[in-house]
Amino acid sequence: MGKVLIIGAGGVGGVVTHKCASHPEVFTDICLASRRVEKCDKIAKEIKYPIKTARVDADNTKELVELINKFKPELVINVALPYQDLTIMDACLETGVNYLDTANYEPRNEAKFCYKWQWDYKERFEKRGIMALLGCGFDPGVTNIFCAYALKHYFDKIHFIDIMDCNGGSHGHPFATNFNPEINIREITQRGKYWEKGVWKETEPLSLYKNFDFPKIGKRKMYLLYHEELESLVQNIHGLKRIRFWMTFGEAYLTHLRVLQNVGMTRIDEVDYNGQKIVPLNFLKAVLPDPSSLGATYSGKTNIGCMINGVKKGKNKKIYIYNVCDHAECFKEVNAQAVSYTTGVPAMIGAMLMMKGDWKGAGVFNVEELNPDPFMERLKVDGLPWVIKNVK
Numbered sequence: 001m002g003k004v005l006i007i008g009a010g011g012v013g014g015v016v017t018h019k020c021a022s023h024p025e026v027f028t029d030i031c032l033a034s035r036r037v038e039k040c041d042k043i044a045k046e047i048k049y050p051i052k053t054a055r056v057d058a059d060n061t062k063e064l065v066e067l068i069n070k071f072k073p074e075l076v077i078n079v080a081l082p083y084q085d086l087t088i089m090d091a092c093l094e095t096g097v098n099y100l101d102t103a104n105y106e107p108r109n110e111a112k113f114c115y116k117w118q119w120d121y122k123e124r125f126e127k128r129g130i131m132a133l134l135g136c137g138f139d140p141g142v143t144n145i146f147c148a149y150a151l152k153h154y155f156d157k158i159h160f161i162d163i164m165d166c167n168g169g170s171h172g173h174p175f176a177t178n179f180n181p182e183i184n185i186r187e188i189t190q191r192g193k194y195w196e197k198g199v200w201k202e203t204e205p206l207s208l209y210k211n212f213d214f215p216k217i218g219k220r221k222m223y224l225l226y227h228e229e230l231e232s233l234v235q236n237i238h239g240l241k242r243i244r245f246w247m248t249f250g251e252a253y254l255t256h257l258r259v260l261q262n263v264g265m266t267r268i269d270e271v272d273y274n275g276q277k278i279v280p281l282n283f284l285k286a287v288l289p290d291p292s293s294l295g296a297t298y299s300g301k302t303n304i305g306c307m308i309n310g311v312k313k314g315k316n317k318k319i320y321i322y323n324v325c326d327h328a329e330c331f332k333e334v335n336a337q338a339v340s341y342t343t344g345v346p347a348m349i350g351a352m353l354m355m356k357g358d359w360k361g362a363g364v365f366n367v368e369e370l371n372p373d374p375f376m377e378r379l380k381v382d383g384l385p386w387v388i389k390n391v392k
């Protein structure tokens with residue numbers, strides 16, 4: 001039904017390209033563009049359906065506008081880095097093209113994890129008559145849609161949400177991050193934060209934890225983190241009393257992280273090195289394994305879901321909605337590990353719903369503002385089936 005431009009040829013970009021190519025009835029023409037065209041060409045070679053490739057610096061709006069005007073897509077899927085969200089949104093505004101991403105905008109020199117900058121584009125997107133869909137990966141993304149689906153079909157009011165993200169897999173490297181190391185390490189080393197009774201409460205990084213028995217994985221220790229979907233869910237799920245986000249980490253991972261922090265390698269400010277300015281975390285990224293290379297040796301599963309508590313017809317009710325995804329199966333299907341897969345598949349589904357007009361509107365939207373039903377249906381057929389359990 002139309003042309004799509006995918007920006008970013010990393011772990012997630014590879015999955016989005018594979019999955020879009022498996023739906024030629026919707027994505028008739030696909031272009032994958034990134035900072036290094038050879039990374040796009042490598043992904044294109046893995047796929048039978050013809051994929052166009054291009055080089056673009058997504059920090060540069062003028063270059064983006066030129067590429068968009070040349071390829072003329074209906075939609076741009078941004079799976080580059082959060083630093084590029086605003087330049088890509090600017091290019092979409094200038095060319096009148098719809099936009100989708102999986103992570104909130106981040107300034108380079110400060111970890112913020114907030115939607116403010118992108119929500120500020122609402123009026124401009126409305127006036128231009130185009131749509132921006134924010135955070136359409138798994139978390140944010142599917143987790144928000146699980147909440148919207150639960151509210152629509154299972155509750156009159158939702159009071160408590162715990163989002164729980166477990167990677168029970170093993171890639172065989174002493175230390176690696178499952179998605180872009182700069183963003184991943186920023187996220188984990190920031191102060192913890194959750195929302196309760198109308199106020200945000202802060203905690204020391206990784207200081208709050210509890211055990212949970214994850215279906216198909218087993219008992220794991222999960223730590224409270226701040227995650228960007230909390231910000232939009234607090235606004236969009238009315239009547240909430242508390243929302244928190246939890247992620248599991250193994251002891252070896254935490255020990256490596258602690259050492260890297262202690263020696264200053266996770267800093268995001270510039271330091272002088274032999275008369276040259278470098279950001280230690282950028283340098284660390286350059287020497288860590290590329291997330292898109294982890295799939296070949298990955299075994300085990302991920303389990304990401306939401307424990308939701310609320311009221312239906314005057315009675316208290318609790319449900320658990322989750323997806324389990326197997327690293328090795330993802331690799332067989334699209335040459336990627338499950339963290340890239342669970343992000344790339346929802347991005348493709350969001351794009352498909354926008355292309356088909358099932359999700360439409362002018363302005364800037366978080367995914368829970370749209371009808372969750374067609375998205376939940378597509379998850380089942382496109383590789384991320386989910387389970388809903390009543391919990392006593």
Ligand code: NDP
Pocket residue numbers: 007008009010011012013033034035036039056057058059079080081082084102103135136137138139140141178179180181183291292339342343
């Ligand atoms: P990668 O680092 O593997 O890939 C990012 C890609 O973007 C790379 O190919 C990189 O190029 C390219 N890129 C970076 N800067 C530019 C630029 N200026 N112009 C053009 N291309 C550029 O990251 P991932 O694939 O792991 O993650 C992609 C996105 O997905 C991130 O924003 C991440 O935060 C988000 N994410 C969201 C999740 C969710 O559930 N919502 C979960 C996981 C990730 P090069 O190869 O040359 O470095």
